[in-house]
Amino acid sequence: MPLGKLGFSSYQKCTAAIRMLAYGIPGNLVDEYVRMSEFTCLLSLYNFCKVVMAVFGPEYLRQPNAADTKRLLASNAVRGFSGMLGKINCSHNDINVLQRSPVFARLVEGHSPPVNFEINGHQYNKGYYLADGIYS
Structure with a gap:
């Protein structure tokens, strides 16, 4: 209930x-900077994420569909990477990110999108992700 005091902006x-x-920091490291309690910082983060998911979720936080896959394949083929679905590099920080990725969980379960392409006369029926040396 409001007490006649202004709240945080x-x-x-x-x-x-x-x-x-x-920065991947906890609320108690931000509280002094914004002059709010740790609890209020965490509540703000929770509400911020809730709104981002509600606004952007239906378009950007969903599983890729056939049209998305087609667009990715076409875009990457123009760059000379036929059959490439995406790329992974060290900016993902840790192999744990990869292990928790729903994209890779679906691939491991055998639910990958159908992709057909040919390289050096060899036919492939699954797409791939271009990765640097940290990933096997």
């Missing part, structure tokens, strides 16, 4: 949430 709340997401 949306700028403070968004700043706390974005700093925690951007």
Whole structure:
């Protein structure tokens, strides 16, 4: 219930949430910067993420469909990587990210999108992800 006091601004709340997401830091490291309690910082992060999921989820936080796969394959083929679904590099920080990825979980379970391409006369029926040396 309001007590006649002004609350924190949306700028403070968004700043706390974005700093925690951007730097991967807990709420108690942001509280002094935005002059809010750790609890309020965490609540702001929770609400920020809820809104991002509600607004962007239906288009960007869903499983790729056939049209997405077709677009990725066409875009990568123009770059000379026929059959490539995407790329992975060290910016993902850790192999744990890969192990928790729903994209790779579906691939491991055999639910990969149908992709047909030919390289050096050899036919392939599954797409691939271009990776650097850290990934096997």
